[in-house]
Amino acid sequence: MLEINNLSSGYGDIQVLSSISLSIQQGEIISIVGANGAGKSTLVRTIMGTLPAREGHVWLNGQDITKLPTHQIAKLGIAQVMEGRRLFNHMTVEDNLLIGGDILCDKQRSSENLTWVYSLFPKLESRRKQLARSFSGGEQQMLAIGRALMTGPKLLLLDEPSIGLAPIMVETVFEKLPEINARGITIFLVEQDVHRSLSIASRAYVLEHGQIVMSGTGAELLKDDRLRKAYLGI
Numbered sequence: 530m531l532e533i534n535n536l537s538s539g540y541g542d543i544q545v546l547s548s549i550s551l552s553i554q555q556g557e558i559i560s561i562v563g564a565n566g567a568g569k570s571t572l573v574r575t576i577m578g579t580l581p582a583r584e585g586h587v588w589l590n591g592q593d594i595t596k597l598p599t600h601q602i603a604k605l606g607i608a609q610v611m612e613g614r615r616l617f618n619h620m621t622v623e624d625n626l627l628i629g630g631d632i633l634c635d636k637q638r639s640s641e642n643l644t645w646v647y648s649l650f651p652k653l654e655s656r657r658k659q660l661a662r663s664f665s666g667g668e669q670q671m672l673a674i675g676r677a678l679m680t681g682p683k684l685l686l687l688d689e690p691s692i693g694l695a696p697i698m699v700e701t702v703f704e705k706l707p708e709i710n711a712r713g714i715t716i717f718l719v720e721q722d723v724h725r726s727l728s729i730a731s732r733a734y735v736l737e738h739g740q741i742v743m744s745g746t747g748a749e750l751l752k753d754d755r756l757r758k759a760y761l762g763i
């Protein structure tokens with residue numbers, strides 16, 4: 530579904546990503562794990578076209594999307610939940626969701642998606658008329674995921690959904706990912722929480738200093754001595 534080939538990018542004189550290659554099959558939950566500063570968000574930005582690739586290519590279902598603008602990539606079926614969530618704080622929960630659905634230009638589908646998002650996150654429905662800014666961090670993360678799902682994506686890209694959340698909220702957010710995946714949505718999860726994300730990933734890649742240094746199934750990596758020492762302190 531998504532094929533990344535020799536991708537490099539960076540900021541100004543600094544090269545951050547060096548020759549990243551990876552692939553995602555339809556239906557998988559793929560995780561990228563790595564320490565703070567490894568280049569995870571830079572990878573997300575480069576895939577989404579908000580940061581230009583310096584070398585290499587990104588293919589979505591056989592189409593080269595490397596140089597496409599972000600809104601066009603979104604239209605092709607990739608939705609992202611950015612680090613820091615970026616909600617419209619002065620708008621209600623429901624309006625935040627409906628803005629996500631606008632990209633579809635299809636009222637019927639948008640309304641079906643809204644019903645599904647509300648069944649996935651009942652709290653959003655019970656508080657649909659409240660302003661987004663009145664939400665706690667965890668509730669805002671649910672809203673950000675809900676808004677991304679409203680676009681009817683084939684691939685959902687999540688940049689550190691656990692960051693800054695209370696443990697119980699992290700649990701709630703992670704519990705929903707297999708449910709979203711079961712609906713046919715492929716998931717690309719970028720996380721610092723190595724244990725949790727490897728536990729739900731079908732396959733994972735480890736990113737260090739802008740390079741992929743390990744890959745395997747989530748279960749394989751969880752058993753790997755080097756990974757356990759470096760990331761789990763075991």
Ligand SMILES: Nc1ncnc2c1ncn2[C@@H]1O[C@H](COP(=O)(O)OP(=O)(O)O)[C@@H](O)[C@H]1O
Nearest residue numbers: 540543545563564565566567568569570571572
């Ligand atoms: N806007 C930016 N301008 C310059 N350097 C940046 C910018 N964003 C990130 N970096 C640098 O790129 C590297 C990777 O950052 P980032 O992709 O945010 O890592 P991660 O998401 O894995 O924590 C870091 O060294 C960081 O300082």
Ligand SMILES: [Mg+2]
Nearest residue numbers: 569570612689
């Ligand atoms: Mg980041």
